Amino acid sequence: MGGRTVNTARTDSLTSWDADWNGLRVVVAGIGVSGFSAADTLVELGADVVVVDAATDDESRAKADTLKIVGVSDVLLGAEHAQSLPDVSAGAPQLVVTSPGWKPAQPLLAAAASAGIPIWGDVELAWRLRNRQGRKPAEWLTVTGTNGKTTTVGLAESMLQASGLRAAAVGNVGTPVLDAIRDPEGFDVLVLELSSFQLHWSHTLSPLASVCLNVAEDHVDWHGSYAGYLADKAKIYANTRVAAVYNDEDAATQRMVAEADVVEGCRAIGFTTSSPDISMLGVVDDLLVDRAFIEDRHTSAAELAALGDFEHGAARHLVANALAAAALVRAAGVEPGAVAAGIRTYRPGEHRIQLVAHYAGVTWVNDSKATNPHAAEASLEAFKQVIWIAGGLPKGVEYDDLVARNAPRLKTVVLIGADTSRLKTALRRHAPDVPIIEALPGETEGEQPDTNGVAGSASGSNVMSAAVAAAADAAGDGDTVLMAPAAASMDQFPSYAHRGNAFIEAVREYVEGQAPTTKEL
Template sequence: MGSQEVSSTVDWQGKHVTVAGLGVSGIPAARALHERGALVTVVNDGDDERARAQAAELEALGITVRLGDGATLPPSTELVVTAPGWQPDKPLFLAAAEAGVPIWGDVELAWRLRGDDGRKPAPWLAVTGTNGKTTTVRMLASILEAAGLRTAAVGNIGVSLLDAVLGETEYDVLAVELSSYQLHWAPSLRAHSAAVLNLAPDHLDWHGSMAAYAADKGRVYEGNTVACVYNAADPATEDLVREADVEEGCRAIGFTLGAPGPSQLGVVDGILVDRAFVANRQKQAQELAEVTDVNPPAPHNIANALAAAALARAFGVEPAAVRDGLRAFRPDAHRIEHVADIGEVRYVDDSKATNTHATEASLAAYDSIVWIAGGLAKGATFDELVAGAAKRLRGVVLIGADRALIREALTRHAPEVPVVDLDRTDTGAMSEAVARAAELARPGDTVLLAPACASMDMFTNYNKRGEAFADAVRARADESA
């Protein structure tokens, strides 16, 4: 951040603002600032057909767009608003810092603009973490809806926060997913309550170190007014609560898969219980829902449900709404999605497990697994993952560019587990992977796609990878019918 500040009550008329990046956040930011009288210049690295079409729409409004040059700071810039994925060491940002020009992300802009139309701004219940953010935010929104509140799941979930805070709908509360990228550029954000679900190495190329990554995640707790929700099984999340500067009276609320202590939510005899938001938390616990109300009831998903419940309870939601909201929730595709049962073998698509932390949680959900894994490792190592899952593995089918890294970890930590190494990275490899996995599986096993890697070596994204898996499984089911 630069040394200068732009007030949240600034008169935007005539202010020179540079918006870095077209896309889901940049375009709404440019439009919102232009509508408020700012002189907006959008800079974008890419200059492809899609970017040119987007630029034409903005230029028709009177917004200046520079394609193919995202590195140079336009003259007279007084504020930079960036898309969250742009790295902090880009020349544009270094030039802004040198000139004392503030840098905001789209979340910061949304936070500053909320309520500028005279409406009472909705409080934010914020969620971050390495894994589980989207599921938890959608669970939270489902619970809030069950309580009769006007809400939406927004942020890093695909719905622009700017669209949410500036749109026609007046919300009672927003369930907000925030990435580490977004939090890095959101210095003045102050949520009602927030949760950090877990911390594991991810995006270290962007942040530079694990400490910097954790610090950006921890920003979500700054200025919380009611509750900082942490994972009792992940001490690093509690450390972030201790380091946060919160409003007086804000409480640390833990969640655990075990029996909860005071000021915690947890699980007792298959029941999700609350010992945090009750009259006498030393002696009382409030039943919220049954484990079977959580879909799917895998351990890490129960943890997501407890975090969502904690944030909802912090907002004053009654226990019955927690239960009803969890029952109504349906997970997104490619997140531990049951595809089919063939010959007493279950086939599960968790293509969203693009890193080792997510895959560890996925593998922990099943007792006997034929694991389909591999792709782009993004610098990850697999020894800890394989060592922890070795006893659950019936067999492994490896795909993708960096599969050798997983194969080497299997050789070291699970040498007795049969491994099929598919030496191909074309999209048709998934059909062969499913066929080979079926050969390894026995009745009662789960064939699990949980790649622990990114998908871009073979597929456009993890959705396409999951669809290829599901298509192959369904074709096999049709053949066996």
């Protein structure tokens, strides 16, 4: 780019689907789910698009072929292309739309920032496109937090649908928000799960209601510091119009709301798993109640649901997520009856405290989505005696507090992951009497990473099979084998879902292998 700077007047004016996107020179960084969706959308708008990604695998090449067919000018695959900012049609890019996983210090993005080129995420792009002639834009409810995001957006979606609204959970939950924006029927409400990465690249969002569920150390490697992580999480509240929802049991979220620059008239609404104060939702006896969205909140509360409405039990973290979801949908005008109905009809997704099997007195639980210590603790505290399968890519976090608080419930720890040094050190320091078994690369056949540095599914499956076998040897009647890694998966598995599926398959194979020796299934 040679130090050139870009006039942003045109991109500043792009605030609707019907704005002048034609011929806009855009670089899309990343060809994953969000990058593909962004490139496809921009082509539909008439922009001139070049896509860049370091990946060269078959899936990426197939996506590249598809994007070229729909009209993308060029797709540049290979690590060398991610090291600099390409021109678009022999001109400097006017906009970069990045996939959320790309770090700000990545050379291509750093070059764009240095040149003054706006950098948006797909969520920022979607917010600008939500206004479309002849269609009422969907209201946005936004959710972030270190843990519980997917459960909360799922519960909110269920409550909204129970009230008769056309609603969808989108964003980091799996469905790209741009796909929802382009839906021909449109939506009344979108509930967005937003990661700290997505929030970093979002600038002008103004949701109806927003919540940060909780915060704990995570993604320090991406943000550069815990302070940077907190700052991006706090962006969830910026420009909120009706309700900025916070966790009364998490002081950091209270501070975020107190310091947020919201729209005048926006209210701070708390939630707690204890008895609520005024302008809060909480629990009284066995009821979820609302003292925020009722007229006489000083002297009464509205019943929203009962603890018995939770199909698989009202674990404390699940109740907290439901209260957060209820606060969001109540801000959107949903009646109490729909909150209860939404809880009753909600079905949790896979890989979050998911019962896999109960065999020979041992309960097997998959919580592969516990990709950090805070999430793993929610699982661990739900069980009395645990054989804990843990480890993976630590993302710069520490494990001392997690291990110290849960040492009494640990019977054995089975370690997976390419580098378990931090977790092992914490275990030896705070749980020295707990046996540690390692199932590491090199101890089973096929442990060779693929060309992108991520272990293939076959090698990951071998590690998980070894881990399940070790856990089975250590487990006895009444024990729970819990796979809650407290770490990301990418060192041995393509995703937490692949890791969870490998665990489920390994447990299935173990149980089937034992079946001929016993009638218990």
